[in-house]
Amino acid sequence: MVIIEPSILSADFARLGEGVKEAEEAGASVIQIDVMDGRFVPNINFGPGVVSALRPLTKMKLDVHLMIVEPEKYIEAFVKAGADRIIVHQEACLHLHRVLQSIRELGIESGVTLNPATSENSIEYVLDLADFVQVMGVNPGFGGQRFIESQLDKIRAIKQMLNNRGLDVPIGIDGGVDTETAPLIVEAGASVLVAGSSVYNSKGTVSENMQALLNSIQ
Numbered sequence: 272m273v274i275i276e277p278s279i280l281s282a283d284f285a286r287l288g289e290g291v292k293e294a295e296e297a298g299a300s301v302i303q304i305d306v307m308d309g310r311f312v313p314n315i316n317f318g319p320g321v322v323s324a325l326r327p328l329t330k331m332k333l334d335v336h337l338m339i340v341e342p343e344k345y346i347e348a349f350v351k352a353g354a355d356r357i358i359v360h361q362e363a364c365l366h367l368h369r370v371l372q373s374i375r376e377l378g379i380e381s382g383v384t385l386n387p388a389t390s391e392n393s394i395e396y397v398l399d400l401a402d403f404v405q406v407m408g409v410n411p412g413f414g415g416q417r418f419i420e421s422q423l424d425k426i427r428a429i430k431q432m433l434n435n436r437g438l439d440v441p442i443g444i445d446g447g448v449d450t451e452t453a454p455l456i457v458e459a460g461a462s463v464l465v466a467g468s469s470v471y472n473s474k475g476t477v478s479e480n481m482q483a484l485l486n487s488i489q
């Protein structure tokens with residue numbers, strides 16, 4: 272089953288709570304909260320305080336995507352704030368194996384994500400520690416960018432790696448998901464479409480936009 276996971280990076284920051292509720296009312300079961308530190312990515316936005324502010328507003332799974340250096344320093348704070356899953360960048364972790372272990376030891380789901388230039392081989396020894404594998408469809412930092420087509424091959428390769436190991440781990444794509452790219456991404460083997468600007472935009476309501484994405488992959 273394919274799910275749409277809205278990303279709040281493209282929501283109206285002046286009414287973030289409403290944006291989260293709109294996603295839940297539109298049927299989303301998980302929402303991605305993009306955390307940026309201005310060092311790992313050239314943008315700055317949320318911290319644990321925003322996660323704890325949003326936590327009581329929704330029953331959705333809060334999926335915290337840490338686009339920060341030294342993510343291991345902040346995992347406990349985001350768990351305390353109410354994160355249900357924490358996704359770390361392979362490129363940001365000196366000891367990725369230990370970081371993923373520590374996320375699971377805190378009782379929540381672990382996720383690992385790769386930038387467009389990073390090979391899937393870099394995570395072959397941690398696939399058993401990941402509850403979610405996310406492929407970046409864009410260079411992280413901003414919403415509304417164009418999908419990088421080469422990432423379709425990476426999705427296929429990761430799918431094969433997981434199958435070879437008998438691991439039933441969902442693969443997500445984050446960045447550049449729209450009604451044109453969604454069918455290609457799903458055909459390549461992803462089952463989670465993390466979508467920001469194609470969900471939160473002026474063309475339609477969150478519900479209409481999510482439905483348009485689902486229709487595109489029927």
Ligand code: DX5
Nearest residue numbers: 280411412414415447467468
């Ligand atoms: C980019 C973020 C993505 C982004 C997706 O750095 O990680 O989650 O919000 O935005 P769109 O869907 O607009 O490409």
